[in-house]
Amino acid sequence: MRTGPQYLQSLDDGRQVFLSGIRVRDVAAHPALAGCARTLANLYDAQVRPELQDLLTMEGPAGKRVSLAWMVPKSTADLERRRRMIEHLARQQGGTMGRLPDYVPLIALGLYSARGQLARASPEWAGNVERYFNTCRDADLLLTHSFADRQIDRSKPSAALNHLQVVSRDSEHLVVRGIKSMATLGPLANEYLVLTPPRAGLAPQQALFFSVPVATPGLRFICRQPFSEGAPADFPLSSRFDEMDAWAVFDDVRIPLSRVFLAENVDVLQAAWRQVNVFAYHHILIRMAVKAELFAGVSSLVAQQLGTSQFERVKEELADILRHVETLRAFIRAAEADPVLTREGIAMPNPRTLMVAHMYAVEQHPRLQQTLLSLCGQGVLMAPTHAELGSGELQEDLEHYLSGGPTAPADRVRLFRLAWDLAGGAFATRQVLFEQFNGRDLARNRLQFAQSYDVSTFEQMARRLAGIEPGEEQGR
Structure with missing residues (x-):
């Protein structure tokens, strides 16, 4: 498991984050992002504290401690144990942060639990999900995700709009282009999990489940106006817990097939959602x-x-x-x-x-x-x-x-x-x-x-x- 300083160091990876039209070179130090970054670092430090070990962590498959967020529940008792972890972490921010490190692992767990459905269409997709789940758990990575597409003129057909979609492929990659909105915490995450929701008129090339590192070439995050620039004494929540939302722009980004969990299959997407x-x-x-x-x-x-x-x-x-x-x-x-x-x-x-x-x-x-x-x-x-x-x-x-x-x-x-x-x-x-x-x-x-x-x-x-x-x- 990582410590807070290790998490903050991981953000220095050349990611493309833009705020007020200017590229942010050091996201952990930027005034609009630093408060939230420190909050997240404190949570990483908390899970290595001995008195919180049983509450926040578990023994992983290799015998080492891992975050309890990655537990695969088998019973009511497991679900109750997870709830106690979530409650503890949420109470540190009064429930005002929706993208703490324990959240997106549950999206990944949903994919993991749906891998039987994915396997019926492509065994490779199911294997990719399992490897990704295990890798993120063992590396203690901070994940974010997007479902939402940008708001559009709904009188036009979906296929005619610039939703995120596959534009080409080769033997090892998909190439995707387009935009996802509301990538909450995108500037401060390590991994970005992209999931297209079911919608009317969904074109096959727009049906996508995949993941990329936040620092992937061609991926840019365009942040909304920050709410966190006040002094902590006067803005006790927003100064520390403003989990930045951003547009995620994909400019012909190459996605390794090993990171693709579903592509160009609307029926399977709807079944697994x-x-x-x-x-x-x-x-x-x-x-x-x-x-x-x-x-x-x-x-x-x-x-x-x-x-x-x-x-x-x-x-x-x-x-x-x-x-x-x-x-x-x-x-x-x-x-x-x-x-x-x-x-x-x-x-x-x-x-x-x-x-x-x-x-x-x-x-x-x-x-x-x-x-x-x-x-x-x-x-x-x-x-x-x-x-x-x-x-x-x-x-x-x-x-x-x-x-x-x-x-x-x-x-x-x-x-x-x-x-x-x-x-x-x-x-x-x-x-x-x-x-x-x-x-x-x-x-x-x-x-x-x-x-x-x-x-x-x-x-x-x-x-x-x-x-x-x-x-x-x-x-x-």
Whole structure:
């Protein structure tokens, strides 16, 4: 397993990262990326601490310790063990980072569990998946991935657009060209896993599962506007946990066939897709439950600070957040307690339960933010910075007018700056968008759930109680 300094050193590999139109030569030191890079390095350091070894790691096939993120679960107990790891790591950032080192291994595990389906089309693909899974586990690499394509004119056929696609091939490589959007954490990862989702009109040349090192020639990451340029004292979340999103541009990139997991086969892609993602939904839901815990904690402290904890409306709003926390926990435990076993004996947390839970969590997330802002009132917008609080000319005034609560003025400022970062600022807005579209958009998931749900047994019960004979016409 790697340490934090080893992880940071791995980022100095000539990768092409562009921010505000300028190439970033040292991503680990850039002000917009350094906070997140240090956060990730701290997580690598944590897994080599003796007191966390059993929580975060396991014994690998070669007898050496490896990250527990790469465990292949065989039982409910394994899923529960993984959940405890995810909860611990997520709580270090309050659930605000979706691409910690323990996340994309679950996408790779989904591929690993679907290799039987891949093998029916190409034994080479299944073998590539297994080798890749083992290599990334043993090298302790940080992976990121992309599903999303850039937004396009949907009135045009998919094949006519510049989605990522195969443009040529030879005996050892595929050559791909195009763009993927929302490559979250791309600038700070070691490996980039690319997975095309099913979509209407998907052309065979656009059906692709493959991986590349982030520093691959011809691959460029174009970053969005950063949210992390404030001082940590004033922006406690965004200064450390802004996991940069980027467009990933492929300019005739040569992909070794040994790194291709599926190519130009739409039918196999559609068959394997749900299995690829089910483990990731488990992680997403656990992380969102942790984030709900953070909302509960901040909301409770704000109510105490403002002396509103005993107001009936405030009690009800706090109770709503706590019910949300417990509902998510119940979904998670239910999915773990009722796993679906693959033919290879891999225990998948129940996919149907996770799908319903994810839809519920995404629907409720904006309400958490609105509730916190409502509890804070105008104080969350008017909280001074720590520079202002420490100003010789302003300090006396600010300390005087911020006094009177249960904590010192500086601590009141810290609390409200956290609340703003969590619920009100640009970082918070990005959180809403991330949750809404992480795991595909909510409307599409609702439709897919409704279309895939078998209600025949429910209909049989309704017919029996209505006295409708089997096969009887509805209109008789």
